[in-house]
Amino acid sequence: MTTESSSVDDTLLEFLHMEAVKLLEEGSTGEGMNTATTKLDTMGFRVGIALVERCSADTMRFKDELDMMRFLCKDFWLATFMKQIDNLRTNHQGVYVLQDSQFRFLTNVAEGTQYLQTAQSLLAFSCGVVRGALFNLGLTCSVTVEVTNLPVCKFHVTVI
Amino acid sequence: MTTESSSVDDTLLEFLHMEAVKLLEEGSTGEGMNTATTKLDTMGFRVGIALVERCSADTMRFKDELDMMRFLCKDFWLATFMKQIDNLRTNHQGVYVLQDSQFRFLTNVAEGTQYLQTAQSLLAFSCGVVRGALFNLGLTCSVTVEVTNLPVCKFHVTVI
Numbered sequence: 001m002t003t004e005s006s007s008v009d010d011t012l013l014e015f016l017h018m019e020a021v022k023l024l025e026e027g028s029t030g031e032g033m034n035t036a037t038t039k040l041d042t043m044g045f046r047v048g049i050a051l052v053e054r055c056s057a058d059t060m061r062f063k064d065e066l067d068m069m070r071f072l073c074k075d076f077w078l079a080t081f082m083k084q085i086d087n088l089r090t091n092h093q094g095v096y097v098l099q100d101s102q103f104r105f106l107t108n109v110a111e112g113t114q115y116l117q118t119a120q121s122l123l124a125f126s127c128g129v130v131r132g133a134l135f136n137l138g139l140t141c142s143v144t145v146e147v148t149n150l151p152v153c154k155f156h157v158t159v160i
Numbered sequence: 161m162t163t164e165s166s167s168v169d170d171t172l173l174e175f176l177h178m179e180a181v182k183l184l185e186e187g188s189t190g191e192g193m194n195t196a197t198t199k200l201d202t203m204g205f206r207v208g209i210a211l212v213e214r215c216s217a218d219t220m221r222f223k224d225e226l227d228m229m230r231f232l233c234k235d236f237w238l239a240t241f242m243k244q245i246d247n248l249r250t251n252h253q254g255v256y257v258l259q260d261s262q263f264r265f266l267t268n269v270a271e272g273t274q275y276l277q278t279a280q281s282l283l284a285f286s287c288g289v290v291r292g293a294l295f296n297l298g299l300t301c302s303v304t305v306e307v308t309n310l311p312v313c314k315f316h317v318t319v320i
Binding site: 011012013015016017019020023024039043046047050051054080125 | 175183211214240
Protein backbone atom coordinates (compact mmCIF):
# COMPACT_ATOMS: atom_id res chain seq x y z
CA MET A 1 0.00 0.00 0.00
CA THR A 2 2.79 2.38 0.91
CA THR A 3 4.48 1.95 -2.44
CA GLU A 4 1.23 2.36 -4.30
CA SER A 5 0.21 5.43 -2.40
CA SER A 6 3.57 7.11 -2.82
CA SER A 7 3.53 6.36 -6.52
CA VAL A 8 0.12 7.96 -6.90
CA ASP A 9 1.41 10.92 -4.96
CA ASP A 10 4.24 11.28 -7.41
CA THR A 11 1.63 11.31 -10.10
CA LEU A 12 -0.29 14.12 -8.40
CA LEU A 13 2.87 16.22 -8.41
CA GLU A 14 3.64 15.45 -12.04
CA PHE A 15 0.09 16.16 -13.18
CA LEU A 16 -0.06 19.41 -11.26
CA HIS A 17 3.26 20.45 -12.77
CA MET A 18 2.03 19.57 -16.25
CA GLU A 19 -1.18 21.55 -15.69
CA ALA A 20 0.75 24.60 -14.49
CA VAL A 21 2.89 24.48 -17.64
CA LYS A 22 -0.18 24.03 -19.83
CA LEU A 23 -2.02 26.85 -18.11
CA LEU A 24 0.79 29.31 -18.66
CA GLU A 25 1.31 28.31 -22.24
CA GLU A 26 -2.35 28.44 -23.21
CA GLY A 27 -2.65 30.63 -26.22
CA SER A 28 0.92 31.81 -25.84
CA THR A 29 3.05 32.12 -28.95
CA GLY A 30 6.19 34.10 -29.69
CA GLU A 31 6.70 36.66 -26.96
CA GLY A 32 3.86 35.24 -24.85
CA MET A 33 5.77 31.99 -24.78
CA ASN A 34 8.76 33.78 -23.26
CA THR A 35 6.51 35.28 -20.59
CA ALA A 36 5.15 31.83 -19.77
CA THR A 37 8.68 30.44 -19.41
CA THR A 38 9.70 33.38 -17.24
CA LYS A 39 6.68 32.90 -14.97
CA LEU A 40 7.43 29.20 -14.56
CA ASP A 41 11.05 30.03 -13.80
CA THR A 42 9.99 32.59 -11.18
CA MET A 43 7.61 30.09 -9.56
CA GLY A 44 10.47 27.59 -9.44
CA PHE A 45 12.83 30.18 -7.99
CA ARG A 46 10.55 30.80 -5.01
CA VAL A 47 10.02 27.07 -4.51
CA GLY A 48 13.79 26.39 -4.70
CA ILE A 49 14.49 29.00 -2.02
CA ALA A 50 11.99 27.36 0.30
CA LEU A 51 13.01 23.78 -0.46
CA VAL A 52 16.71 24.20 0.17
CA GLU A 53 15.85 25.64 3.55
CA ARG A 54 14.33 22.30 4.53
CA CYS A 55 16.99 19.99 3.31
CA SER A 56 20.08 21.96 4.31
CA ALA A 57 18.85 22.58 7.86
CA ASP A 58 21.20 20.02 9.37
CA THR A 59 23.96 20.29 6.81
CA MET A 60 27.34 21.66 7.77
CA ARG A 61 28.66 24.85 6.25
CA PHE A 62 30.20 24.41 2.85
CA LYS A 63 33.95 24.60 2.31
CA ASP A 64 33.72 26.17 -1.13
CA GLU A 65 31.59 26.60 -4.24
CA LEU A 66 32.31 23.10 -5.50
CA ASP A 67 31.26 21.65 -2.15
CA MET A 68 27.98 23.52 -2.46
CA MET A 69 27.42 22.17 -5.97
CA ARG A 70 28.07 18.64 -4.70
CA PHE A 71 25.40 19.12 -2.04
CA LEU A 72 23.01 20.35 -4.75
CA CYS A 73 23.73 17.34 -6.97
CA LYS A 74 23.40 14.79 -4.19
CA ASP A 75 21.22 15.68 -1.21
CA PHE A 76 19.10 18.39 -2.76
CA TRP A 77 18.53 16.57 -6.06
CA LEU A 78 17.60 13.35 -4.27
CA ALA A 79 15.16 15.10 -1.97
CA THR A 80 13.58 17.12 -4.76
CA PHE A 81 13.84 15.04 -7.91
CA MET A 82 14.09 11.56 -6.32
CA LYS A 83 17.53 10.70 -7.66
CA GLN A 84 21.03 12.13 -7.75
CA ILE A 85 22.68 13.95 -10.65
CA ASP A 86 24.53 11.46 -12.85
CA ASN A 87 27.40 13.64 -13.88
CA LEU A 88 28.82 16.94 -12.68
CA ARG A 89 31.44 18.81 -14.70
CA THR A 90 33.06 22.17 -14.12
CA ASN A 91 35.69 24.40 -15.71
CA HIS A 92 36.66 25.53 -12.18
CA GLN A 93 35.79 29.07 -13.22
CA GLY A 94 32.18 29.20 -12.16
CA VAL A 95 30.61 27.14 -14.93
CA TYR A 96 28.99 23.82 -14.03
CA VAL A 97 27.20 21.24 -16.17
CA LEU A 98 24.85 18.89 -14.32
CA GLN A 99 23.66 15.92 -16.31
CA ASP A 100 20.56 13.99 -15.29
CA SER A 101 20.02 10.95 -17.53
CA GLN A 102 16.46 10.37 -16.41
CA PHE A 103 15.03 13.63 -15.22
CA ARG A 104 11.88 13.35 -13.15
CA PHE A 105 9.69 15.69 -15.17
CA LEU A 106 10.82 14.18 -18.46
CA THR A 107 10.25 10.48 -17.82
CA ASN A 108 6.71 10.63 -19.16
CA VAL A 109 7.56 12.57 -22.31
CA ALA A 110 7.70 10.41 -25.42
CA GLU A 111 11.12 10.18 -27.02
CA GLY A 112 11.72 11.86 -30.36
CA THR A 113 13.16 15.14 -31.54
CA GLN A 114 9.70 16.64 -32.16
CA TYR A 115 9.16 16.79 -28.40
CA LEU A 116 12.30 18.74 -27.60
CA GLN A 117 10.44 22.06 -27.56
CA THR A 118 7.84 20.66 -25.13
CA ALA A 119 10.68 19.41 -22.97
CA GLN A 120 12.12 22.92 -22.76
CA SER A 121 8.88 24.29 -21.30
CA LEU A 122 8.71 21.37 -18.90
CA LEU A 123 12.10 22.34 -17.53
CA ALA A 124 11.57 26.06 -16.96
CA PHE A 125 10.14 25.47 -13.49
CA SER A 126 13.04 23.17 -12.58
CA CYS A 127 15.64 25.69 -13.78
CA GLY A 128 14.03 28.15 -11.39
CA VAL A 129 14.15 25.62 -8.56
CA VAL A 130 17.91 25.14 -9.09
CA ARG A 131 18.50 28.90 -9.29
CA GLY A 132 16.45 29.50 -6.13
CA ALA A 133 18.22 26.78 -4.19
CA LEU A 134 21.67 28.13 -5.10
CA PHE A 135 20.58 31.69 -4.43
CA ASN A 136 19.55 30.74 -0.91
CA LEU A 137 22.88 29.02 -0.38
CA GLY A 138 24.59 32.27 -1.34
CA LEU A 139 25.32 31.83 -5.04
CA THR A 140 23.73 34.06 -7.68
CA CYS A 141 23.65 32.06 -10.90
CA SER A 142 22.05 31.86 -14.28
CA VAL A 143 20.63 28.44 -15.07
CA THR A 144 19.73 27.14 -18.51
CA VAL A 145 18.96 23.66 -19.72
CA GLU A 146 19.89 21.66 -22.79
CA VAL A 147 17.90 18.67 -23.98
CA THR A 148 19.21 16.78 -26.95
CA ASN A 149 18.13 13.26 -26.23
CA LEU A 150 15.09 12.58 -24.02
CA PRO A 151 14.90 11.95 -21.06
CA VAL A 152 18.52 13.13 -20.65
CA CYS A 153 19.03 16.77 -19.80
CA LYS A 154 21.95 19.00 -18.90
CA PHE A 155 21.59 21.99 -16.61
CA HIS A 156 24.16 24.70 -17.28
CA VAL A 157 24.87 26.74 -14.18
CA THR A 158 26.95 29.91 -14.46
CA VAL A 159 27.89 31.70 -11.28
CA ILE A 160 27.49 35.44 -11.79
CA MET B 161 16.69 9.08 4.51
CA THR B 162 13.53 7.74 2.90
CA THR B 163 11.33 9.59 5.35
CA GLU B 164 13.27 12.80 4.91
CA SER B 165 13.24 12.63 1.18
CA SER B 166 9.54 11.87 1.00
CA SER B 167 8.78 14.73 3.35
CA VAL B 168 10.70 17.16 1.16
CA ASP B 169 8.84 15.76 -1.81
CA ASP B 170 5.56 16.53 -0.10
CA THR B 171 6.85 20.02 0.32
CA LEU B 172 7.60 20.33 -3.39
CA LEU B 173 3.99 19.40 -4.15
CA GLU B 174 2.60 21.82 -1.58
CA PHE B 175 4.82 24.68 -2.74
CA LEU B 176 3.97 24.08 -6.38
CA HIS B 177 0.28 24.03 -5.50
CA MET B 178 0.63 27.25 -3.55
CA GLU B 179 2.46 28.90 -6.45
CA ALA B 180 -0.22 27.83 -8.92
CA VAL B 181 -2.88 29.38 -6.69
CA LYS B 182 -0.84 32.56 -6.26
CA LEU B 183 -0.16 32.81 -9.98
CA LEU B 184 -3.82 32.60 -10.89
CA GLU B 185 -4.87 35.04 -8.24
CA GLU B 186 -2.24 37.64 -9.04
CA GLY B 187 -3.98 40.91 -9.54
CA SER B 188 -7.38 39.19 -9.59
CA THR B 189 -10.23 40.83 -7.74
CA GLY B 190 -13.98 40.49 -8.07
CA GLU B 191 -14.77 38.70 -11.29
CA GLY B 192 -11.12 37.93 -11.98
CA MET B 193 -11.07 36.03 -8.72
CA ASN B 194 -13.92 33.83 -9.96
CA THR B 195 -11.98 33.12 -13.14
CA ALA B 196 -8.94 32.12 -11.08
CA THR B 197 -11.04 29.75 -9.00
CA THR B 198 -12.62 28.27 -12.13
CA LYS B 199 -9.21 27.72 -13.72
CA LEU B 200 -7.91 25.98 -10.61
CA ASP B 201 -11.03 23.83 -10.52
CA THR B 202 -10.58 22.89 -14.18
CA MET B 203 -6.94 21.98 -13.60
CA GLY B 204 -8.02 19.79 -10.70
CA PHE B 205 -10.76 18.18 -12.78
CA ARG B 206 -8.27 16.99 -15.40
CA VAL B 207 -5.88 15.77 -12.70
CA GLY B 208 -8.69 13.93 -10.86
CA ILE B 209 -9.70 12.10 -14.03
CA ALA B 210 -6.14 10.92 -14.56
CA LEU B 211 -5.46 10.06 -10.91
CA VAL B 212 -8.50 7.87 -10.38
CA GLU B 213 -7.44 5.89 -13.43
CA ARG B 214 -4.29 4.86 -11.60
CA CYS B 215 -5.71 3.93 -8.28
CA SER B 216 -8.88 2.19 -9.41
CA ALA B 217 -7.08 0.00 -11.96
CA ASP B 218 -7.30 -3.11 -9.82
CA THR B 219 -10.48 -2.21 -7.97
CA MET B 220 -13.61 -4.28 -8.46
CA ARG B 221 -16.72 -2.76 -9.98
CA PHE B 222 -18.81 -0.79 -7.56
CA LYS B 223 -22.14 -2.12 -6.28
CA ASP B 224 -23.78 1.30 -6.07
CA GLU B 225 -23.21 5.03 -5.66
CA LEU B 226 -22.48 4.74 -1.93
CA ASP B 227 -19.90 2.06 -2.62
CA MET B 228 -18.20 4.43 -5.06
CA MET B 229 -18.19 7.22 -2.49
CA ARG B 230 -16.62 4.86 0.05
CA PHE B 231 -13.85 4.08 -2.42
CA LEU B 232 -13.33 7.83 -2.94
CA CYS B 233 -13.13 8.47 0.81
CA LYS B 234 -10.77 5.60 1.53
CA ASP B 235 -8.49 4.43 -1.28
CA PHE B 236 -8.56 7.51 -3.47
CA TRP B 237 -8.22 10.01 -0.61
CA LEU B 238 -5.36 8.06 0.93
CA ALA B 239 -3.49 7.82 -2.35
CA THR B 240 -4.04 11.47 -3.22
CA PHE B 241 -4.21 13.38 0.04
CA MET B 242 -2.25 10.96 2.25
CA LYS B 243 -5.06 10.16 4.69
CA GLN B 244 -8.64 8.95 4.64
CA ILE B 245 -11.77 11.07 4.99
CA ASP B 246 -12.76 11.30 8.67
CA ASN B 247 -16.49 11.39 8.24
CA LEU B 248 -18.89 10.64 5.39
CA ARG B 249 -22.56 11.59 5.60
CA THR B 250 -25.32 11.27 3.07
CA ASN B 251 -29.05 11.95 2.80
CA HIS B 252 -29.30 8.88 0.53
CA GLN B 253 -30.62 11.17 -2.20
CA GLY B 254 -27.41 12.06 -3.95
CA VAL B 255 -25.98 14.53 -1.44
CA TYR B 256 -22.75 13.62 0.37
CA VAL B 257 -20.72 15.53 2.94
CA LEU B 258 -17.09 14.46 3.29
CA GLN B 259 -15.29 15.87 6.30
CA ASP B 260 -11.50 15.96 6.44
CA SER B 261 -10.28 17.22 9.83
CA GLN B 262 -6.75 17.86 8.66
CA PHE B 263 -6.78 18.47 4.98
CA ARG B 264 -3.43 18.17 3.24
CA PHE B 265 -3.40 21.57 1.56
CA LEU B 266 -4.60 23.34 4.69
CA THR B 267 -2.15 22.03 7.26
CA ASN B 268 0.27 24.90 6.64
CA VAL B 269 -2.35 27.64 6.77
CA ALA B 270 -2.38 29.56 10.06
CA GLU B 271 -5.57 29.17 12.06
CA GLY B 272 -7.92 32.12 12.40
CA THR B 273 -11.06 33.33 10.69
CA GLN B 274 -9.15 35.93 8.65
CA TYR B 275 -7.61 33.11 6.61
CA LEU B 276 -10.87 31.48 5.61
CA GLN B 277 -10.94 33.29 2.25
CA THR B 278 -7.38 32.12 1.49
CA ALA B 279 -8.44 28.62 2.42
CA GLN B 280 -11.25 28.73 -0.13
CA SER B 281 -8.82 29.47 -2.97
CA LEU B 282 -6.52 26.75 -1.71
CA LEU B 283 -9.33 24.24 -2.09
CA ALA B 284 -10.52 25.07 -5.60
CA PHE B 285 -7.99 22.72 -7.18
CA SER B 286 -8.96 19.91 -4.77
CA CYS B 287 -12.68 20.38 -5.50
CA GLY B 288 -11.81 19.87 -9.13
CA VAL B 289 -9.82 16.73 -8.32
CA VAL B 290 -12.81 15.23 -6.50
CA ARG B 291 -15.18 16.18 -9.33
CA GLY B 292 -12.81 14.70 -11.94
CA ALA B 293 -12.35 11.46 -10.03
CA LEU B 294 -16.11 10.95 -9.63
CA PHE B 295 -16.71 11.93 -13.24
CA ASN B 296 -14.33 9.24 -14.41
CA LEU B 297 -16.06 6.71 -12.19
CA GLY B 298 -19.33 7.61 -13.90
CA LEU B 299 -20.87 10.20 -11.57
CA THR B 300 -21.46 13.77 -12.71
CA CYS B 301 -21.42 15.92 -9.59
CA SER B 302 -21.06 19.45 -8.35
CA VAL B 303 -18.48 19.83 -5.60
CA THR B 304 -18.19 22.75 -3.21
CA VAL B 305 -16.25 23.14 -0.01
CA GLU B 306 -17.01 24.68 3.36
CA VAL B 307 -14.29 25.77 5.77
CA THR B 308 -15.36 27.09 9.13
CA ASN B 309 -12.55 26.00 11.37
CA LEU B 310 -9.05 25.45 9.95
CA PRO B 311 -7.69 22.91 9.04
CA VAL B 312 -11.07 21.16 9.00
CA CYS B 313 -13.01 21.23 5.75
CA LYS B 314 -16.18 19.71 4.42
CA PHE B 315 -16.63 18.81 0.76
CA HIS B 316 -20.25 18.89 -0.36
CA VAL B 317 -20.85 16.55 -3.27
CA THR B 318 -24.19 16.69 -5.11
CA VAL B 319 -24.83 14.09 -7.77
CA ILE B 320 -26.48 15.78 -10.75
